[in-house]
Amino acid sequence: MSLRPEFIDTRVERRLAELAQHAYTIHVPLSDWHVTPDRPDYIAPFSPAADIPPGPDVPPGAVPPDATLGSFADPGAPVYLPPALTRTVWCRTAVTIPDALNGRPVWLLLHTNAEGLLYVDGQPWQGLDENHPAVHLTPSGEPGRTFRLDVMLYTGRHRRPTSLSGALVSPDEAIQAYRHDLRAVLGAVRTRPSADTLSIRLRQSLRASLDRIDFHTRQGTVDVTEAARRLRQHLHDLRRRHGTPDVDVYLVGNAHIDVAWLWTLAETRHKMARTTATALRLMERYPAFRFAQSQAQLYAFLKEDVPDLFEQVRARVAEGRWEIVGAMWVEPDCNVTGGESLIRQILHGQRFWREHFGCESDVLWLPDTFGYAWALPQIARKSGLRHFVTQKLSWSETNPFPHSHFDWIGVDGSRLRTTFAQAYWVRVTPEDIAALYDRTPSKDTVPALLYPYGYGDGGGGPVPEDVELATRLQEMPGFPRCHLTRAHEALEAIRTTADAVRDTFRHPIPSWQGELYLEFHRGTLTTHARVKRANRTSERRLRAAEIWATLAAVHAGAAYPADALDAAWKHVLLNQFHDILPGTSIPPVYDEAHRRYEEVRHTTTRIIDDALAARCRPAGPDTFTVFNALGWSVTDWVTCSLPVDAVPADGPFHLVDGDGRPVPHQILHRDADGLHVGLEVTVPALGATVLHVRPGPGPAYPPLAGDGLRLDNGLFRLTFDEAGHLTSLYDHARDREWLRRPGNLFQTFDDRPNNWEAWDLNDWYERTPLDLFRCERLEITERGPVRTVLRLVFTSPHGSRIEQDVILYRTLPRIDFLAQVDWQEERTLLKVAFPLAVHSTRATYEIQFGAIERPTTRNTSWEAARFEVCGHSWTDLSEGHAGMSLLNDSIYGHDIHDGVMRLTLLRNPSFPDPRRPHPSFLFPDQEIRFTDHGRHLFRYALYPHDGDWRSGTVAQAHAFNQPLHVVSGAVPDCRNAADVSPAAVVLETLKRAEDGRGWILRVYEAHGGRHRARVRLPFAIEQAEAVDLMERLASEEGPVTLHDGTLGFDLAPYEIRTFRVWPAS
Structure with missing residues (x-):
């Protein structure tokens, strides 16, 4: 009867709870906390002030009944502060080691419902939060020694009071170790069928061990010596008999830190410091512990804020225990971010690693980004990266992704070995390990699991219990082999295993061609439209600034503004973090982001003006x-x-x-x-x-033809009705009508996703249309020999206003639409639709460094799930010998179905961006509003063409996005121009090399074909060599010839080529 599994499991759980009461002995409750005044700003110093006031300005009060101060005995009078949003305060006390702790390990238990960084005697020591209360102070107590304790507390954005309490304690290390033993065995046996032989033996071992606990010692303590010895002996015997399955679990300590999200950048800097200190303390206690931390931007913050911690990290990196993982400056959005920006993310990230740590990362580490563009494999491989890691596609809500270890084949054919972890911040428990491995799809290819563990999003990282259980699971009979390791070593081991399975069993490594589309968070293509416009504008301005600065340096000897461009690029790269650019952060994050964009605008304006002036x-x-x-x-x-x-x-x-x-x-x-x-x-x-x-x-x-309802420039005739709808778009040259029914329709829909408001756009929005806008005015505001402008004004009952100009030019073969929107709706989606008289089952969308075809049908669940997709500066729908492209200068959300091309202009969710009370957050003294209330500018254009999009769409879209200056x-001193051929070749970048040696030219093939390309720059080239995206000599890139100053080289479909060139003297 006593062998029934649930009886034994319950008995173990009860003993674990009892033993927890004996795990620590409290010796000195902490009290007499002194608290600095609350600071209403977001920034606090990173070192404790020497002149903290002599008494708390907020007296410790009665702890509210719902406050949680820990699970141990009364740890001392708490500091209790009333609710205060986003405040940082310093709390100080001192503690002296008593005689009873002479030679014994000494710990602190510090319980807080906030986040804090503990300083011991003025030195940053460890992060504190609800998950990290235990602090190892010294391995051997010295009676009479006094420690000064300073805690920098961040209150967060919650309504609850802030509390801090603590005590100086001594652990019973035997009881703690035994508790970890019990927890590991109980968890492991629960992952197995209860009736199999090993499960029975494991539970018998647990029962026999529990029988040996002595709760009745003369000292009033609990003796687990014999119980622990017996359990470990049984486990050793069972492992020898039963071994372990042929499955490898690679445990990689990490802490995902969102650079901004529900907190500002200033608080992120604190989170990095806290997380770093915690990981360093774990390394002191556990020699086998390895920790991986991504994002060079975070290390740059740490270097500036807490240089002592940064130097400790450098030492751990040098000894191989702290791993620099992830090649990018931040973990960016990979849908909206431009192609050159993705390269610069890696370029700046790897440069930081080299300069400060003497190493690089060969891993594209993007666990939490909301989808992955098809250009990434080529960018990664041409940057020297070997691996890609994510887990985000496990969030897809419709179709489970079929692989966990595979080759991702990029738009150009590049192959990038990809590993999907099934989570990116979890605890080390047998149950979680087994559950995540069970849902890993590629077990037949690689019986392995990459398991990044540690608290994340807001940082924090692993806790001692994670490492304790990990070491025990390494020896657990019948449990997968667990390895405490670095990410790089794990990925190389997984690669080796996959290759061995392929070679031994002729089992091919799975592959995937196409984007890695996340069937979730589709709204991030649109939310915070102003940020997306600022990003596109900044990218194009930086491109122009580099080009004109290069030509000014070569032609006029002007100084190249490398430092200013570097700073501007870092502003843009930071803003591309995957919770800033997608629009999923709190309002102060966007105040900061727009200030950075404004700095970029000022910098690039000055650089362009100076460069052009130098040439004139x-x-x-x-x-x-x-x-x-x-x-x-x-x-x-x-x-x-x-x-x-x-x-x-x-x-x-x-x-x-x-x-x-x-x-x-x-x-x-x-x-x-x-x-x-x-x-x-x-x-x-x-x-x-x-x-x-x-x-x-x-x-x-003569002026172009036009009256109130009709415009005609000899290329196109546009006809409108009184409601402001475009009822006809007649193409004179092709003698065809392009519209199947009225277009230029501003469509609105109720937009209320189940959760994750700023992130999600659910497909049922189409079933909740809102007919909000009425045309209030329609008039020609400009008519001349070069262009005609028809202005339409639409208003809604809630005060929203759309003022749209429709523009026809004398010779330009496109129709421009410029919409100025004052948006006052709530939880409403705005699209503009053009129902075309074009039938095609495929549409084409520009992506970074190329294009992607997607079905316009919804025949399968995979097609239906892609009801909202990403496109950059153009989309196209073509049939037979002609088609229509839809250009834009800052819009990323698209859908094309049943011949209707639509752009998603606006959506305005409430969470996390409301400036009003919210169940989880409080925004005092601010107006009630929703995301993206206020004024916006949208530019888009229709471009009819012969053939398909290759006949001119790329050039038209780039011109639409890169204004003439x-x-x-x-007048210019030098009027030399460039010559790039064929038309499929796009000159993307011209800049000074990062090391100052020569100039970098980057081009790509934009039409999906093979070409012999030729490029002549506005200056004579004396020498050229092919380099990779990191500007290193790359013989595998293929030869480049130089004839009469013209470069010649081969380009494969959608291939990126980069060259270092030296001008003739």
Whole structure:
């Protein structure tokens, strides 16, 4: 009867609870805490102040009945502070070791419902939170020694009171070790069928051991010596008889730290310090403990904030116990982030590792990012990375991903060995290990599990119990082999096992081609639209700044602003963290993010202005120059301001280019600064076009046709109805109607996901449409020889307003839409729809360094789950000999189904961004509002074309995103232009090399074909060599030839090529 499994298991649990009461002896309760005044800001110093006030400003009060101060006996009078949001306070006390602890290990138990960093005698010692209360103070007590204790407490964003209590204690190490033994065996046996032989023997061992506990010693303590000895002997015998299954579990200590989320960057810096101190203390106690921490940005914070901890980390890295894992600057969003930014994430991350630790990481470590672009395998492999680790696809809500160990094949054919952990912060328990291994799909390929353990999101990391159980599970009979190891060693072991299974059993390693789409968190493509616009704008401005700074340095000898560009890039990279750019953080995070974007704007403006000025010489006010930062000739609309003295006071004037050819223009408005005009201009690749103002009349250009409901530029005829709908888009050249039914529809839907409001967009939104907007006004606001603008104004009952300009140009083959939105809705989704007369089962979307085709059908659960997908600057739907591309300059959420192309413009969830009371968070003294209330700007365009998107969409989209730049009163000294061919080759980057040796040119193939490419830059090249994305010589990249200053090289479909070039002297 006593062998019934549940009886024995319950008995073990009861004994564990009883033994916990004897695990520590409290010797000195901590009291007399002195507390600094509350600080209402977000930033606190990282060292305890010497002049903490002599008494608490908030007297310790009665502990509220719902407060949790730990599971041990009264640990002393607590510090009890009233609710205070996002405050950092210092608490100080001192404790003296009593005679009773002479030569014994001494610990502190510090219980708090906040987060804190403990300083001992002024030195950062260990992080504190609800999961990390136990602090090892010294292995051998010295009576009379006094320790000064300072705790930096962060109250968080909760309504609850903040408490801190503690005691100086001495552990009963025999009882603690025995408790770990019992917990490990009980957990392991529960993972097995209760009737199998080993399970029976393990429970018999537990029963026999419990029978030997002596609860009646003369000293009033509990003696577990014989009980522990007997249990360990039984386990040794059972392991010898039963062995272990052929399964490997790689236990990697880690702490996932969100760079920002429900806290600001300042608090993240504190979290890094706390987590680091805790991990370092564990390393002192457990020689086998290994710890992996990602994100160079966090280490940069640590180096600045707590240099002592940073130096301790450097020492542990050198001895191989602390692992630098993850090659990137932060763990970024991988959907919205641009391709060049992904490269810079690795470039800056690896540079930091080299400079400060003398090593690099060969792992792309992205456990918590919301989906993974198809470009990542190529970027990783060409950056020297061998492994990719995530677990996020286990969150998919529709289709379980079929592999856990596989080769991910990128858009260009690159292969990246990928390992899916099944979680990224868990405790070390037999039950969790078994459960996660059971749901691992690739057991036939690799019978292994990568198991990153330790508290995460807000950091914290492993606790001593994790390491204690891990060491016991290494010897547990019948349990998978457990290894305390580093991530790199685990991944290499998994790779070796997979290769051996392939070679021995001819069992191929699974592969996956295409993006790794997360069937969850689709709303992150849209939430916080202003941040997404700022990111796209910053990326394009940085690209232009680097190009113009390079040409200024080569042509004019100007100093290259490397430090300023480096700082600007780091602002952008930081903002691309996977809870900032996706729009899933609290309001103060976005206040900070936009301040960083504003710094980027100022920096790039100054760099561009200085660089172009260095390349120009002064000219009269009647001259201006237009520059083009793209690698092909661009014809586009620009505006410029002509000073008062540049145009005749009363008489007519006209514009001509540098060859004297007239250029059509139209006057936009006149003010005190002069005359503002708009025109279409053609500018060569990486070149300039000079324009002059000439007095007297020029050729007469009639205005484009248009009335209140119809616009016509000879290329397209647009017809609107009184409701503001585009009822017809007729293409004169192709003699076809592009719309199947009215388009330019602003569609609204009730948007209330089950949970994770800022993250999720559920498919049932389509079943809850809201017909909110009515057209209030429709009028032509501008009509001239270069463009016509039709303005439509829509309003909603709740005060939202959309002011949209529809623009037709003289010769540009696209229709522009510019929407200024003042959004006042709540939990409402806004899309704009264009139902096309195009039938195709496939649509194409731009991604980083290429394009991806996706089905427009929903025939399978895999297709249906992708009802909202990511696209960058263009999407396309084509049939037969023609198609339609939809361009944009900052929009990422798309859906194309049944011929309807839609952009998702706005959604405004409540959590975590409400400026109002919320069940979990409190935002006092702020207006009630939802995410993305207020003003927004959206630009998108329709581009009809012959053939498919390869006929011109890429060039049109890049021109739409990289505006021409106008410099007044100057002409360039050097008018050399670039020549890049064929049209499928995109010149992405031109910058100074990171090491200062030469200049870096990066191009990619954008059409999915093979080409012999040729690139001539605006300066003569004397020498060139192929390098990888980290700017290292790369012979495997294929040869590059140099003939008359022109580079020649081969490009495979969607391939990225990078070269180091030296200009001719």
